[in-house]
Amino acid sequence: MSDGSIDLRTDVPHPARMYNYFLGGKDNYAADREAAAWVEEDFPAVRIAARANRDFMERATRYLAAEQGVRQFLDVGTGIPAVPNLHQVAQEVAPEARVVYVDNDPLVLAHARALLVGVPGPRGRGHSTAYVQADVSDPAAILTAPELTSTLDLSQPVAVSLMALLHFVPGDVHEIVRTLMAPLAPGSYLALSHVTTDFDCGPDDPDGMGRAVDVYTSRGIAVTPRTRAEVGWFFEGLELLEPGVEVVHRWRNERVEDPPLRDKQVSLWGAIGCKV
Secondary structure (H helix, E strand, O other): OOOOOOOOOOOOOOHHHHHHHHOOOOOOOHHHHHHHHHHHHHOOOHHHHHHHHHHHHHHHHHHHHHOOOOOEEEEEOOOOOOOOOHHHHHHHHOOOOEEEEEEOOHHHHHHHHHHOOOOEOHHHOOEOEEEEEOOOOOHHHHHHOHHHHOOOOOOOOOEEEEEOOHHHOOOOHHHHHHHHHOOOOOOOEEEEEEEOOOOOOOOOOOOOHHHHHHHHHHOOOOOOOOOHHHHHHOOOOOEEOOOOOEEHHHOOOOOOOOOOHHHHHHOEEEEEEEOO
């Protein structure tokens, strides 16, 4: 990480800061709030979607730590810290769990310096959390970053978390996922969530996620929604865990009692796959 000054680009909306706003956070700026207001006007359920995605991250992390025995996590596209953070969820189950966070937003870097790094590891064995300032479009740089290699042992299983990220990433995102997973040991996992317009009733649906996508695009933030089948392709070569690709608020959530309309309001597919 650089020790120099951080250019936060507060005049340009950023999806991580907009997400923070939708979750009720205060780490955002006028440009973010203005863009977020436009999204809310065209997709009023955006706060429901943001909370459902955050809950999915917590549920997926707890499942991997408690039921699959995962003790190492790589969270790419971390976003601005929000309690509970992934390492807090994992370490509540397994205090020895190790987590590496990755993001390219300078504001996340500013928070990471204070909140995410430097948590002592068990029995004094280094630190249990670390932060890599990098872009997911260069996965090789992530995997070779000293902060990662000194925190995670890639010869042992690692869970890669890509929550609400890939729809913001241009280029060959499938190759990015393959590169991230390639060096990981068998028994590693991929957990991700992804925006979809599968529930929209046509391109002009006033209540559909497509309206939110249009607002993001008009503000210079490219978004590529994908179908359920397309999200499933990210797990090619992996063993997709039950219930497969599911709307995030329904994934292994037996207590959910939401009405059918909630699927459309959330409009995020989520899934976990295992490398065998």
